[in-house]
Amino acid sequence: MTSPLHDTTPRPELMSVNGVGKVFNGATVALQGMSLTVRQGDFISLLGPSGCGKSTALRLMSGLSLPTTGSIRWAVPQEPGSLGVVFQEPTLMPWATVEQNVWLPMRLRGASLSSVRGEISEALRLVGLDGFQRAYPRELSGGMKMRVSIARALVTRPKLILMDEPFAALDEITRFKLNNDLLTLQAELGCTVVFVTHSVFESVFLSDRIVVMAARPGRVLRELAVDAPYPRDESFRTSPEYAALCREASAALHDAMGDAA
Numbered sequence: 001m002t003s004p005l006h007d008t009t010p011r012p013e014l015m016s017v018n019g020v021g022k023v024f025n026g027a028t029v030a031l032q033g034m035s036l037t038v039r040q041g042d043f044i045s046l047l048g049p050s051g052c053g054k055s056t057a058l059r060l061m062s063g064l065s066l067p068t069t070g071s072i073r074w075a076v077p078q079e080p081g082s083l084g085v086v087f088q089e090p091t092l093m094p095w096a097t098v099e100q101n102v103w104l105p106m107r108l109r110g111a112s113l114s115s116v117r118g119e120i121s122e123a124l125r126l127v128g129l130d131g132f133q134r135a136y137p138r139e140l141s142g143g144m145k146m147r148v149s150i151a152r153a154l155v156t157r158p159k160l161i162l163m164d165e166p167f168a169a170l171d172e173i174t175r176f177k178l179n180n181d182l183l184t185l186q187a188e189l190g191c192t193v194v195f196v197t198h199s200v201f202e203s204v205f206l207s208d209r210i211v212v213m214a215a216r217p218g219r220v221l222r223e224l225a226v227d228a229p230y231p232r233d234e235s236f237r238t239s240p241e242y243a244a245l246c247r248e249a250s251a252a253l254h255d256a257m258g259d260a261a
């Protein structure tokens with residue numbers, strides 16, 4: 001079955017990255033000439049070796065950093081809460097409860113906790129943490145902390161979620177579970193995801209497009225379409241089709257690393 005988000009109809013554009021470059025300290029070319037069209041409902045992975053500019057690209061897309069050259073444009077009106085960001089570390093406030101942590105983006109916009117309790121509970125339900133509102137981060141496992149971080153990113157119902165290696169520090173079993181749950185969540189919310197990873201297996205499992213990047217200078221080498229229907233689950237993960245797609249992405253990554261050597 002193909003999810004409505006992943007059918008073959010061209011989807012409307014959400015963001016365009018046009019010839020973007022980033023130079024640090026006038027010397028380090030972290031990113032050069034990156035162009036990418038992000039469409040609504042896409043799940044795009046940025047895959048590449050260390051130092052190829054994946055995090056830089058994500059920071060530029062988030063607006064946390066400005067490009068040295070080129071431009072990034074939203075194709076739809078950007079409102080407060082249009083964007084959610086998840087980093088490798090859950091970055092939770094240790095002194096605050098789960099509920100208060102998830103409240104943060106709404107609190108910054110002036111909403112009282114009591115006025116948004118429903119949205120917070122719904123976000124926690126979506127990440128499988130219903131009932132943990134009053135828990136403190138120290139009482140949670142690594143995977144649960146990351147789920148809170150994801151709930152905080154999606155509580156404003158963003159159009160775009162940017163994720164920078166969110167599962168890299170987790171064990172493989174937790175990572176597989178979170179990968180499965182992330183796809184379910186994306187289908188349920190209809191949001192768009194740009195996801196940074198070093199893992200070929202993760203990028204193939206999650207994405208409908210993989211942007212393969214190379215280092216020195218950081219740049220896009222090629223884009224791969226992962227032409228496998230959603231929903232994807234354990235049967236996809238163990239299928240010959242998945243293995244073939246992983247081989248293809250792995251070869252592209254190998255080229256990227258050779259190119260950068």
Ligand SMILES: Nc1ncnc2c1ncn2[C@@H]1O[C@H](COP(=O)(O)OP(=O)(O)OP(=O)(O)O)[C@@H](O)[C@H]1O
Nearest residue numbers: 024028029030049050051052053054055056057218
């Ligand atoms: N704030 C900064 N100041 C100076 N150089 C930076 C800065 N941020 C990144 N760089 C450099 O830009 C290049 C790209 O870094 P970036 O973190 O984007 O790569 P990456 O692909 O995300 O790497 P990794 O997978 O190891 O996280 C690297 O050479 C890095 O040292």
